[in-house]
Amino acid sequence: xxxxxxxxxxxxxxxxxxxxxxxxxxxxxxxxxxxxxxxxxxxxxxxxxxxxxxxxxxxxxxxxxxxxxxxxxxxxxxxxxxxxxxxxxxxxxxxxxxxxxxxxxxxxxxxxxxxxxxxxxxxxxxxxxxxxxxxxxxxxxxxxxxxxxxxxxxxxxxxxxxxxxxxx
Amino acid sequence: xxxxxxxxxxxxxxxxxxxxxxxxxxxxxxxxxxxxxxxxxxxxxxxxxxxxxxxxxxxxxxxxxxxxxxxxxxxxxxxxxxxxxxxxxxxxxxxxxxxxxxxxxxxxxxxxxxxxxxxxxxxxxxxxxxxxxxxxxxxxxxxxxxxxxxxxxxxxxxxxxxxxxxxxxxxxxxxxxxxxxxxxxxxxxxxxxxxxxxxxxxxxxxxxxxxxxxxxxxxxxxxxxxxxxxxxxxxxxxxxxxxxxxxxxxxxxxxxxxxxxxxxxxxxxxxxxxxxxxxxxxxxxxxxxxxxxx
Numbered sequence: 001x002x003x004x005x006x007x008x009x010x011x012x013x014x015x016x017x018x019x020x021x022x023x024x025x026x027x028x029x030x031x032x033x034x035x036x037x038x039x040x041x042x043x044x045x046x047x048x049x050x051x052x053x054x055x056x057x058x059x060x061x062x063x064x065x066x067x068x069x070x071x072x073x074x075x076x077x078x079x080x081x082x083x084x085x086x087x088x089x090x091x092x093x094x095x096x097x098x099x100x101x102x103x104x105x106x107x108x109x110x111x112x113x114x115x116x117x118x119x120x121x122x123x124x125x126x127x128x129x130x131x132x133x134x135x136x137x138x139x140x141x142x143x144x145x146x147x148x149x150x151x152x153x154x155x156x157x158x159x160x161x162x163x164x165x166x167x168x
Numbered sequence: 169x170x171x172x173x174x175x176x177x178x179x180x181x182x183x184x185x186x187x188x189x190x191x192x193x194x195x196x197x198x199x200x201x202x203x204x205x206x207x208x209x210x211x212x213x214x215x216x217x218x219x220x221x222x223x224x225x226x227x228x229x230x231x232x233x234x235x236x237x238x239x240x241x242x243x244x245x246x247x248x249x250x251x252x253x254x255x256x257x258x259x260x261x262x263x264x265x266x267x268x269x270x271x272x273x274x275x276x277x278x279x280x281x282x283x284x285x286x287x288x289x290x291x292x293x294x295x296x297x298x299x300x301x302x303x304x305x306x307x308x309x310x311x312x313x314x315x316x317x318x319x320x321x322x323x324x325x326x327x328x329x330x331x332x333x334x335x336x337x338x339x340x341x342x343x344x345x346x347x348x349x350x351x352x353x354x355x356x357x358x359x360x361x362x363x364x365x366x367x368x369x370x371x372x373x374x375x376x377x378x379x380x381x382x383x384x385x386x387x388x389x390x391x392x393x394x395x396x397x398x399x400x401x402x403x404x405x406x407x408x409x410x411x412x413x414x415x416x417x418x419x420x421x422x423x424x425x426x427x428x429x430x431x432x433x434x435x436x437x438x439x440x441x442x443x444x445x446x447x448x449x450x451x452x453x454x455x456x457x458x459x460x461x462x
Binding site: 005007023024025027046047048049051054057060061062063066067068070071073114117118132133134135136137138 | 169170171172173174175176178199202203206207209210219221223247269270271272273275276357358359
């Protein structure tokens, strides 16, 4: 069925150019999940509070539940699916694994996207910097301690870690 | 939560945006960062026929000093303000832009957008009073400017007409013998202010108060200037007792809100505490003293 009032948008998602037709009211998070199948970006509160939908728009952490897909026309997007290099996890992903930065995992993609945006700008954050950077991400399992430790670990291991060290 | 259907336009000039606003005859909304507007659309509090996205219009993304005032263009985000050196010298503005919402919201939300929406619990309206904001608009009949005292009309209603675009906000950037600060008690999940007080003090050479400005958000159905509090300090020596007495006046004549987060007495009490803290911090900054512990 043709969409009423559709707009064609072209944007770069995880390094690849993507062109699709969208309704103006389509939220970016649903565009990523439903049209591109990138379901790593989660919908939590849907009210700009919980941060589960956090992605990078032109390198900055933003909440994709509060952006229209049409607003992202011509922009660069990175989602949780785009931060590992092949089999090599991003140091923040590795940190969450090593430091038990998750329990149920629902907030984790958003947390990781906020953390990677922080470290790109400030590679040596204090604990206060880390807590400030994840102020817009809610976790209902961990009490944040493991998450903060995970991000600290990533800051201390910018190249990630050899598999052997991670396993031990 | 999906917005109702609307048409979308991305004009490349302010004139084109105004033409579109006229075309929809009051039934279109301007979209910039969208962090005030999209939540209202998702709740279907608003169902405009069209959104007019001004983000593709060049030359609305500036922060510059003009005639001793800080001019902030319509597309400037909180994050861009936070990084600006001129902004960092204006205490109350820096306080607000580094703590409004959260990181993601500051990366996307715009100061002008928040002010245009006049959210009674947003942080920016308080600073607009503290810094004597002037709102520059363009419409079918050309440009006009409105001062802060005529800007906030009602809950979610500013003086902006349906066929006008808010292109710039100008703020008092005086730093000489001047200090200003914002102090807020937030609802932790939404980060909205249960109370937020922005205060500015300019001292005369003899140390008395030459200018006092106080804006309050979160307390009433619309942000307001605490006129009694300003008058209480005008010409006085701002010692601890004077500040405390002035802060007691912060809710005078205001229809204080009650909701599940705060009753009228509690919110009134918070307003007085945060008014005192904002004034004390402004004074410390005006005189170069360390900020008092809170």
